[in-house]
Amino acid sequence: MPFRSGFVCILGRPNAGKSTLLNALVGEKLAIISPKPQTTRNRIQGVMNILRGKGKDGGQIVLIDTPGVHKPDSSLGRKMMVEVREGLEGCDVVLLMIDATQKLDPRDRFAMDLVKHSKAKAFLILNKIDLLREKSKLLPLIEEYRNLYDFAEVIPISALKRKGLDDLLESILAALPAGPAYFPEDEITDQPARFMAAEIVREQVLLNTSEEIPYATTVVVDTFEEGRRLTRIAATIYCERDGQKGILVGKGGRMLKKIGTAARLQIERMLQTKVFLELYVKTEPGWRDSRSFVEALDWRRQLEHRMLAQATGSGDPDNPDSADKTINGC
Numbered sequence: 502m503p504f505r506s507g508f509v510c511i512l513g514r515p516n517a518g519k520s521t522l523l524n525a526l527v528g529e530k531l532a533i534i535s536p537k538p539q540t541t542r543n544r545i546q547g548v549m550n551i552l553r554g555k556g557k558d559g560g561q562i563v564l565i566d567t568p569g570v571h572k573p574d575s576s577l578g579r580k581m582m583v584e585v586r587e588g589l590e591g592c593d594v595v596l597l598m599i600d601a602t603q604k605l606d607p608r609d610r611f612a613m614d615l616v617k618h619s620k621a622k623a624f625l626i627l628n629k630i631d632l633l634r635e636k637s638k639l640l641p642l643i644e645e646y647r648n649l650y651d652f653a654e655v656i657p658i659s660a661l662k663r664k665g666l667d668d669l670l671e672s673i674l675a676a677l678p679a680g681p682a683y684f685p686e687d688e689i690t691d692q693p694a695r696f697m698a699a700e701i702v703r704e705q706v707l708l709n710t711s712e713e714i715p716y717a718t719t720v721v722v723d724t725f726e727e728g729r730r731l732t733r734i735a736a737t738i739y740c741e742r743d744g745q746k747g748i749l750v751g752k753g754g755r756m757l758k759k760i761g762t763a764a765r766l767q768i769e770r771m772l773q774t775k776v777f778l779e780l781y782v783k784t785e786p787g788w789r790d791s792r793s794f795v796e797a798l799d800w801r802r803q804l805e806h807r808m809l810a811q812a813t814g815s816g817d818p819d820n821p822d823s824a825d826k827t828i829n830g831c
């Protein structure tokens with residue numbers, strides 16, 4: 502039996518449950534999750550190693566979670582869609598994930614078009630079936646999607662309740678070509694811990710704020726000093742207006758403290774060290790429409806800059822001016 506390997510892109514509308522599926526399959530929290538659409542802003546890679554078992558092939562599945570497919574109206578949205586396209590590039594299988602409790606709507610066409618233009622084998626994944634009282638409601642929905650595209654497989658799952666995941670894995674593995682492991686067994690993601698820390702802070706912002714704030718906010722880690730027992734992290738939460746900054750800080754700094762404490766506990770679990778987390782809030786009007794600001798948020802780009810800065814001895818280019826910030830140690 503051959504060892505199989507390949508790249509599998511998880512694609513779909515915002516809020517379909519793509520990141521929940523990535524985390525459930527890899528068994529680690531690699532992507533942040535929230536009930537608000539457009540949570541994921543960049544592609545996230547997670548590697549699954551499957552042992553050869555009784556009558557089963559072994560293999561390595563490289564999953565790529567992508568931002569929710571939408572019609573962008575800002576530089577941030579356009580960058581998110583570039584991330585979707587890059588996630589799709591060269592994939593062997595694309596999982597079109599839909600929320601099975603929702604009707605097919607015109608916004609689904611964007612994701613369908615991407616599937617149609619991809620050379621990968623396409624599976625239709627109907628998620629959130631735990632919320633369906635009558636499973637028979639799935640049949641007309643499946644029919645509608647099948648009329649749009651001839652999917653290689655149609656698999657109902659609940660990413661949250663981990664239902665149907667064994668069937669999904671089996672079908673993915675069977676669709677992958679024979680090939681080598683692309684990554685060492687212990688390398689489950691290429692995301693640096695520094696970026697994951699920023700995402701964990703952003704997740705707390707998403708969970709603790711409402712209306713425009715989740716969308717108008719981004720987080721940048723300014724310093725990340727990892728020690729054996731203690732990691733010191735300073736991060737800035739950027740928002741677009743002073744009113745948003747006021748809410749993020751909260752009365753007497755209470756909101757920032759809440760966000761910081763919850764994030765710190767998660768980062769401590771991830772790093773297995775104590776963490777000293779300093780959070781700042783800064784207003785950066787219109788950052789979502791600034792191409793250069795949005796590009797600078799890309800951790801792959803940040804990594805290149807830092808390596809270049811180290812090589813030329815010119816310091817850390819990601820450490821922004823700390824004037825006009827609100828500080829809070831958590």
Ligand SMILES: Nc1nc2c(ncn2[C@@H]2O[C@H](COP(=O)(O)OP(=O)(O)OP(=O)(O)O)[C@@H](O)[C@H]2O)c(=O)[nH]1
Pocket residue numbers: 513514515516517518519520521522533534535536537538539540541542567568569570628629630631632658659660661662
């Ligand atoms: N009931 C139920 N809820 C789910 C399931 N999968 C995901 N969710 C919830 O759906 C919401 C969105 O989940 P995400 O995993 O963040 O969705 P996403 O597709 O990654 O969203 P974007 O990153 O915004 O594109 C969260 O509140 C999840 O808990 C599921 O199988 N059942």
Ligand SMILES: [Mg+2]
Pocket residue numbers: 519520521532533540541566567568569
């Ligand atoms: Mg997501």
